[in-house]
Each structure stands twice: as C-alpha cells, then as structure tokens.
Amino acid sequence: MRRSRVAVAQIAPVLGDVHKNLALHERVAREAIAQAANLLIFPELSLTGYFLKDQVPSVALTEGAALLDPLRGLSQRIAMVVGFVEEGSGHRFHNAAAYLEGGEVRHIHRKVYLPTYGIFDEQRYLAAGGAVRAFETALGRLAILICEDMWHPAAAGIAAWDGAEILICPSASPGRGPGAGQPFQNASTWERVVRAYGDLFTCYVLYANRVGYEDGACFWGGSEVVGPTGETVEKAAYLEEALVVAELDPGALRRARIANPLLRDERLELTQRELARILRLRERAAGGQVD
Numbered sequence: 001m002r003r004s005r006v007a008v009a010q011i012a013p014v015l016g017d018v019h020k021n022l023a024l025h026e027r028v029a030r031e032a033i034a035q036a037a038n039l040l041i042f043p044e045l046s047l048t049g050y051f052l053k054d055q056v057p058s059v060a061l062t063e064g065a066a067l068l069d070p071l072r073g074l075s076q077r078i079a080m081v082v083g084f085v086e087e088g089s090g091h092r093f094h095n096a097a098a099y100l101e102g103g104e105v106r107h108i109h110r111k112v113y114l115p116t117y118g119i120f121d122e123q124r125y126l127a128a129g130g131a132v133r134a135f136e137t138a139l140g141r142l143a144i145l146i147c148e149d150m151w152h153p154a155a156a157g158i159a160a161w162d163g164a165e166i167l168i169c170p171s172a173s174p175g176r177g178p179g180a181g182q183p184f185q186n187a188s189t190w191e192r193v194v195r196a197y198g199d200l201f202t203c204y205v206l207y208a209n210r211v212g213y214e215d216g217a218c219f220w221g222g223s224e225v226v227g228p229t230g231e232t233v234e235k236a237a238y239l240e241e242a243l244v245v246a247e248l249d250p251g252a253l254r255r256a257r258i259a260n261p262l263l264r265d266e267r268l269e270l271t272q273r274e275l276a277r278i279l280r281l282r283e284r285a286a287g288g289q290v291d
Contacts, residue, residue, distance in 0.1 A: 001165040001250045006040075006225065008206055008245075009025075009243055010242040013050075015051065022047060022071070041206050041208040044208075045084065047085075050172040050214055060093050062088075068082075068100075081170060097111075109143075109145070113155070119174065132155050139248075147170070150194070161266060166204045166205075169206065171190075174217035195231075198227060202262065204226065204248050205225075222237075228253045228256035234246040
C-alpha cells in the first residue's frame with residue numbers, strides 16, 4: 001500500500017437514468033481530481049439507482065460498453081469504483097462494482113449476497129456473484145464488498161485473508177427504524193460494522209452510502225473512511241450529498257498490524273477443516289442435499 005488520497009462520493013442517483021447519472025459521475029470525478037484524490041468511490045448501483053425491479057435489463061451494461069468510455073478516460077487521472085448492473089454471459093444480470101484504473105476496467109465484484117427480506121427483492125431480478133477476491137492496484141491491494149456482502153463476516157474475512165489492505169463497500173442502505181443520534185437505527189449498526197472490520201482486520205474501510213429517495217425509501221448517507229484501528233478518519237453528514245476526502249497512511253496500517261497481528265496468527269487450515277465438518281453435518285441433516 002502507498003500513501004494515497006481517497007474521495008468518497010455520497011450522491012443521489014436518478015432511478016433508471018444511466019445518462020444523467022453518468023454526467024453526475026463525470027462532474028464528481030473532476031471535482032475529486034481537483035482535490036488531488038487518487039481514488040474515488042461511488043455507492044452501490046450508482047449509475048442506475050437501486051430499486052430497479054423490471055428495469056434491470058434496460059439499464060444493464062457489459063464490461064466493454066462504450067457508455068463507460070468517459071469513465072475509462074477519467075480513470076487515467078483518478079482510479080474509481082463505480083456501481084452498475086452488469087450483463088454477463090447467458091444474459092445474466094449482476095449487481096456489480098467495477099474498479100477502473102489507467103483507462104481500463106481492472107476488476108469487477110459481483111454482489112454475492114442478494115437480500116430478499118423486508119423491502120428488498122434483489123434475487124428476483126439479479127444473479128448472485130460467486131467470488132470474493134482481493135486484487136492488486138497502483139494504490140495497494142484492495143477488495144470490494146457490496147452492501148449486504150458486508151453483513152456476512154466471512155466475506156470480509158476472506159478479503160482480508162486474501163491480502164486486502166483497503167476494503168471498499170459501495171452501499172445503498174435505506175433507513176430502517178428510529179435512530180438515537182442518527183436518522184435511522186440501521187445507521188448506527190452500519191457504523192459499528194465498518195469500524196469493527198477496520199479494527200479486527202487491520203485495514204482501511206471505505207464505506208460509500210448513497211442519499212436521496214426512491215420508491216418511498218430514504219437513503220441515509222453517513223459515508224465513512226475508517227482506519228486500521230477502527231477509528232473514523234472522515235465522515236459525511238447524514239441525508240446530504242457530499243464528497244468526503246481523506247488521506248490513507250501506509251504507516252498507520254503497518255503500526256496497526258504490528259500492534260494487533262491477528263492476520264498473521266489466523267489459522268486458515270483450522271477454518272477450512274471446521275467449515276468442511278459443518279458442511280458435512282448440513283448435508284447429513286438435509287438427507288444428502290446441501291442447502
């Protein structure tokens with residue numbers, strides 16, 4: 001990891017209007033470049049809006065889509081993470097986040113956990129991703145987890161065990177429940193999660209949540225840059241569009257991992273063995289069928 005300056009874009013995308021959202025991305029990218037940022041993070045489905053339902057096929061893009069060319073061009077000046085609906089082989093659609101750097105799409109994370117509870121119905125319209133990977137960049141080794149992925153600690157663990165120094169979470173979190181000091185109850189839950197992961201996995205966590213309203217839901221914002229000891233480095237206001245800029249210090253990461261060598265001491269062979277045992281028990285309980 002090298003010293004870098006990151007920008008987190010807390011924006012309000014327009015539902016279903018990729019062209020208008022693309023123009024917003026270009027404007028924000030130029031603002032981040034003017035603030036000497038090296039990396040820009042957009043929220044989940046930032047090019048499309050969240051509650052797409054049957055609009056999914058009409059807003060989907062392939063990795064090589066010409067519509068992404070302006071962002072590829074800007075990525076020669078600033079690396080960025082952009083949320084979109086990806087159309088893959090067999091016309092499968094994924095809630096995806098692309099990492100662009102040096103004029104290219106260098107990595108795509110496809111959301112692994114698609115929520116189907118409460119107001120969420122992603123699995124009806126989208127296919128689940130099947131991998132969590134850290135990847136090399138000019139800034140260091142990164143990993144992306146999209147919103148619900150972060151609610152599954154094993155996903156964050158896999159990213160950290162795969163060497164991630166910076167964990168990026170694009171999110172579209174609608175507010176739920178009355179908050180105490182925050183606009184909604186789940187805002188405080190999110191804050192505990194991202195700070196705990198920074199501390200436990202001794203990595204930087206970049207949480208980019210959107211704002212605005214869709215389909216009666218209010219997205220609360222509160223985007224955050226968390227350091228490798230779980231401290232808040234920078235935080236956006238709730239419910240307002242913002243561009244949060246923060247410095248990432250490789251020295252702080254080094255000091256955290258020396259003081260708290262949990263990654264060094266992780267026993268992955270034990271984890272693998274115990275997971276295999278649990279899967280065997282589940283197969284047995286299901287009569288030979290894995291859930």
